[in-house]
Amino acid sequence: MREWIARLTHPGRFRPGLVLAAAVGATALFSAVIAVNVQLAHHRLHEATRSAARLGGLVEEVSDLHEQLTGVMFKAVSLGDPSAEADHRRISGSIDDILQSFDSTPGREPVPGTLSAIRRAHDRLKASELQVFRWVDAGYPDSALAALHAPQYTRADHDFHGAVHQTTRQLTVFRAELADRFTHYLLIIALVTAVFVLMLSAVWIVIVLMTRRFYQAQTRTETALRESELRYRTLFDHVGDHILVLEPDEQGLPIIVDVNEAVVRACGYSRAEMVGKPVTLIDPDLSPRVILERKRLIGSDPAATFQARHRRKDGSEFLVESRGTMVRIGQKDLLLTVERDITERVRIQEALRESEERFRQVAESAGEWIWEVDAQGLYTYSNAVVEKILGYTPQEIVGKVHFYELFTPEVRDEFKAAAL
Numbered sequence: 155m156r157e158w159i160a161r162l163t164h165p166g167r168f169r170p171g172l173v174l175a176a177a178v179g180a181t182a183l184f185s186a187v188i189a190v191n192v193q194l195a196h197h198r199l200h201e202a203t204r205s206a207a208r209l210g211g212l213v214e215e216v217s218d219l220h221e222q223l224t225g226v227m228f229k230a231v232s233l234g235d236p237s238a239e240a241d242h243r244r245i246s247g248s249i250d251d252i253l254q255s256f257d258s259t260p261g262r263e264p265v266p267g268t269l270s271a272i273r274r275a276h277d278r279l280k281a282s283e284l285q286v287f288r289w290v291d292a293g294y295p296d297s298a299l300a301a302l303h304a305p306q307y308t309r310a311d312h313d314f315h316g317a318v319h320q321t322t323r324q325l326t327v328f329r330a331e332l333a334d335r336f337t338h339y340l341l342i343i344a345l346v347t348a349v350f351v352l353m354l355s356a357v358w359i360v361i362v363l364m365t366r367r368f369y370q371a372q373t374r375t376e377t378a379l380r381e382s383e384l385r386y387r388t389l390f391d392h393v394g395d396h397i398l399v400l401e402p403d404e405q406g407l408p409i410i411v412d413v414n415e416a417v418v419r420a421c422g423y424s425r426a427e428m429v430g431k432p433v434t435l436i437d438p439d440l441s442p443r444v445i446l447e448r449k450r451l452i453g454s455d456p457a458a459t460f461q462a463r464h465r466r467k468d469g470s471e472f473l474v475e476s477r478g479t480m481v482r483i484g485q486k487d488l489l490l491t492v493e494r495d496i497t498e499r500v501r502i503q504e505a506l507r508e509s510e511e512r513f514r515q516v517a518e519s520a521g522e523w524i525w526e527v528d529a530q531g532l533y534t535y536s537n538a539v540v541e542k543i544l545g546y547t548p549q550e551i552v553g554k555v556h557f558y559e560l561f562t563p564e565v566r567d568e569f570k571a572a573a574l
Contacts, residue, residue: 180357184350192343199336203329210325212252216272217318219249224311227283239287246280272321275314282307391415396474396493400433401486406445408433408489420495422467436464452478452489461496472497531556531570 226241253273286307396417400408410428418425421436434440439462451458459477466472474493481490523543526535533555536548544560558569 181354188343188347195336195339199332202332206325206328206332210322213272213318213321213325216249216252219245220314223249223283227286242283242287249276271317272314275310275317279307279310279314282310396420396495398433398491398493400489400491402489406442410435411488420466420472421464437462438465439463448478452480473500527557531558533557
């Protein structure tokens with residue numbers, strides 16, 4: 155788990171905003187699904203309850219009409235009332251209309267088959283009643299009374315009352331089952347919701363941990379980056395040599411990207427005055443030909459150096475010895491140049507050459523042999539007079555002959571010992 159979180163919270167992969175949006179979206183989606191399901195369940199319960207209530211009312215109405223129909227039958231048989239048959243047709247028709255208005259098509263009858271039993275019992279009972287009225291119409295009241303008490307009529311009446319009672323009982327059970335089913339459904343919804351809340355809580359905890367880890371890693375990375383930049387800037391600015399970071403523009407002219415404090419002190423410009431300016435600001439001799447020569451030199455020998463003349467802000471000039479290296483920083487190819495002020499060294503070398511030239515002129519114009527040896531007695535200089543005196547040219551003895559080698563063997567060792 156810890157490794158999975160570590161991989162997922164890697165700054166290159168983890169996106170807190172996306173994860174948070176996904177969690178919020180999942181929560182909203184689940185809440186909408188739960189709300190829709192509860193609404194549908196409530197609607198279905200309401201419809202089923204209404205249907206059961208309607209069926210119960212119809213069954214009760216049919217039962218009441220049947221009781222009226224029973225009274226009409228006894229009135230017809232006992233009193234011979236001629237209007238009884240019309241009342242029978244009216245009441246029986248009402249019962250038929252009620253039973254047909256609530257047929258057994260799917261979705262209409264909450265308890266399938268409940269009205270079918272009542273309808274069958276009513277049809278049998280109606281057939282027996284019609285037989286009674288036929289006897290009454292024929293003028294046989296005794297036969298009509300016998301038909302009214304016949305087993306066929308009694309059984310049909312008993313079946314009718316039994317069907318009504320069974321339907322009433324089934325509707326009562328159906329209503330109880332509806333309440334139980336809705337309660338169970340709500341319990342399931344509550345259980346699923348509780349599980350989802352627990353899972354969502356776990357997800358939120360993971361998100362919080364991941365986000366915390368992500369920002370801690372990001373903070374550490376930023377801190378390390380700042381420390382690295384600080385170390386780089388400290389080293390960059392405290393190096394005694396001049397360091398310039400240059401980027402060639404579209405025409406190939408180097409643009410100053412960064413300079414260290416040594417360049418700022420040497421040239422008299424601030425860093426802000428130099429960054430973004432062409433390097434010709436401090437290197438007036440730079441031209442396309444010079445740029446090409448330096449590129450060729452850097453490409454052939456990265457350790458090669460070249461001299462350049464720089465101009466300060468006040469117009470004074472100084473010489474530098476420069477070495478350039480191509481580096482890649484980010485997506486850019488930059489030129490890193492390290493320079494050293496050699497003005498004093500060049501001045502000393504020039505003064506030394508002038509001094510040596512004066513010494514040479516004096517030594518060559520003198521009529522005497524002037525020479526110089528090192529600590530081991532080896533000739534390091536000799537003027538041309540040596541050829542007149544000893545017959546050797548300066549080239550034959552300088553760096554090749556010790557002075558004591560020119561003496562006779564009798565005193566050579568003595569001079570050698572003295573020299574060493």
